[in-house]
Amino acid sequence: AQTVTQSQPEMSVQEAETVTLSCTYDTSESDYYLFWYKQPPSRQMILVIRQEAYKQQNATENRFSVNFQKAAKSFSLKISDSQLGDAAMYFCAWRSTGNTGKLIFGQGTTLQVKP
Amino acid sequence: GAVVSQHPSWVICKSGTSVKIECRSLDFQATTMFWYRQFPKQSLMLMATSNEGSKATYEQGVEKDKFLINHASLTLSTLTVTSAHPEDSSFYICSASDRRYYNEQFFGPGTRLTVL
Numbered sequence: 127a128q129t130v131t132q133s134q135p136e137m138s139v140q141e142a143e144t145v146t147l148s149c150t151y152d153t154s155e156s157d158y159y160l161f162w163y164k165q166p167p168s169r170q171m172i173l174v175i176r177q178e179a180y181k182q183q184n185a186t187e188n189r190f191s192v193n194f195q196k197a198a199k200s201f202s203l204k205i206s207d208s209q210l211g212d213a214a215m216y217f218c219a220w221r222s223t224g225n226t227g228k229l230i231f232g233q234g235t236t237l238q239v240k241p
Numbered sequence: 242g243a244v245v246s247q248h249p250s251w252v253i254c255k256s257g258t259s260v261k262i263e264c265r266s267l268d269f270q271a272t273t274m275f276w277y278r279q280f281p282k283q284s285l286m287l288m289a290t291s292n293e294g295s296k297a298t299y300e301q302g303v304e305k306d307k308f309l310i311n312h313a314s315l316t317l318s319t320l321t322v323t324s325a326h327p328e329d330s331s332f333y334i335c336s337a338s339d340r341r342y343y344n345e346q347f348f349g350p351g352t353r354l355t356v357l
Contacts, residue, residue, distance in 0.1 A: 169350070170351070176345075221346075226290065228287065229285075229346060231284045231285050233283075233284050
């Protein structure tokens with residue numbers, strides 16, 4: 127069975143600094159998707175970034191980038207130039223390329239941004 | 242982008258009553274909808290997956306007689322919590338996906354249920 131592990135329950139970062147959130151996963155499949163979702167206090171789930179496993183290039187979305195290490199089954203999220211609005215709970219998630227579309231979520235990391 | 246709505250956004254009910262939560266895909270047809278439950282400061286727990294016109298597939302440990310899911314159309318799925326009890330109080334989130342969007346899940350804003 128697939129599992130996703132986020133070993134950092136809480137992280138904090140100074141405004142304008144850079145922070146990296148860790149995520150590891152376990153799967154026997156060779157092709158899959160990985161995601162980072164943000165859940166702010168409103169609790170609306172927001173997709174931050176998506177990585178397709180067959181792509182070696184790390185995904186980037188503005189200030190958000192990932193370090194995808196397929197062999198190590200690691201998928202960390204780097205937030206550059208942190209802003210107060212980045213404060214939220216962040217979830218790493220895995221999904222098969224199959225038709226079920228089920229997401230497997232990690233436990234979440236609460237990010238605090240200090241002014 | 243694809244928008245998913247949920248109604249109501251919050252509901253308070255008495256123990257023993259039933260509550261229905263609606264999940265709608267507003268600008269796309271969702272072949273699959275998912276229902277999650279989330280406790281404070283915890284991750285999302287998948288309750289069930291429903292495909293339009295089919296019976297929902299429940300995750301292990303989820304009581305299908307307690308959490309009734311109906312996916313009657315390509316834009317609407319409902320979750321009914323039957324004979325609600327205080328331990329059913331939680332935050333319920335739905336998401337919708339479609340093959341044309343590469344099965345990407347689009348999330349609703351959630352419904353906070355409080356059972357007194």
